[in-house]
Amino acid sequence: MTQLATSVKLTLNNGKTIPALGLGTVPSDDPSDVKDQVITAIKAGYRHIDTAWYYGTEKYVGEALKELFDEGVVKREDLFITTKVWPSFWHSPEKSLDISLATLGLDYVDLFLQHWPVALHGDENGLPAQPRDKDGNLIYDDDPVSGTKFIDAYHSLEQILDNTTKVKSIGVSNYSLHKLKQLLPKVKHIPVINQIEYHPQLPQQDLVDYAEKNGIQISAYSPVGSNGAPVLKLPLIQELATKYDVTVNEVANAYHILQGRSSLPRSSNLERIKTIVRLPSLTKEELASLYQVGVENPTRYINDEWGYGLGFKWWEGDTLSKDFD
Secondary structure (H helix, E strand, O other), X not given: OOEEHHHOEEEOOOOOEEEOEOEEOOOOOOOOHHHHHHHHXXXXXXXXEEOOHHHXXXXXXXXXXXXXXXXXXXXXXXXXXXXXXXXXXXXXXXXXXXXXXXXXXXXXXXXXXXXXXXXXXXXXXXXXXXOEOXXXXXXXOOOOOOOOHHHHXXXXXXXXXXXXXXXXXXXXXXXXXXXXXXXXXXXXXXXXEEEEEOOOOOOOHXXXXXXXXXXXXXXXXXXXXXXXXXXHHOXXXXXXXXXXXXXXXXXXXXXXXXXXXXEEOOOOOHHHHHOOOEEOOOOHHHHHHHHHHHHHOOOOOOOOHHXXXXXXXXXXXXXXXXXXX
16 A cells, blocks of 8 residues: 555654645745645645745635634644745844734744845835845845855744744755855754755755755755646656556655655645645665756756855856855
């Protein structure tokens, strides 16, 4: 009998556990669709919901949670909820968190992440989320390559962890190897997670190895490669789905979960959400073959401009990054 991905839990460096399969809540066309996505996922066995202030979907996640709690489908303690502080809120992470908690209708989140290791020029309410000058260029409060305000922002997360009951764990997102190496010597609490774009087309073994060596879990967003799900079109993914009699999505998630990483698929297709919960037992050789796909032709699908200068490989349009160690 095939194991269920929804039954797998991973242990974080603080001893807490995280469900290996999570639902991403970045909106597609209509953010309100996220409510039904969350309800469908929880009823299908998911216990991990990943959201963020920036997504604009926390209102709908909150509505879904209230309905599920009121109906007795799950209790709050059954779920693992993640939210994030956006770079335009770098100066006030606790205010961002308070807004998220109020919107979600929760007293605490299980994981609070720094969304990106940069400092954008937002006001006291984190607005605008994408501050731009008259030429359309992003306005930063700190140089994205050499600045250190991102470390100050992480220290604020540590203070929230130490001095409040609003978060159970803290971590980071979109940290390159270079940024992690800058951060770790300065922290009291090692991040429990670094959430990054990761899939068979995007090899990042050096970053994964460094995170693992320091007790940091890797969590994979865009496990199918963002819009159009290009990863699912890989011949090897399709062959493995046929071999194990599962869907291509389940193979994409298994690529991470079987290697000790959480996977955060998102989908506007409710039927698909229900049917991507199995965990095919791919062999080590098959996992290695999937990794090799990206070694031969590396492709990154999320190339947001606020990621310029972080030192990630294969970041299209990034002329700021140098060859960091």
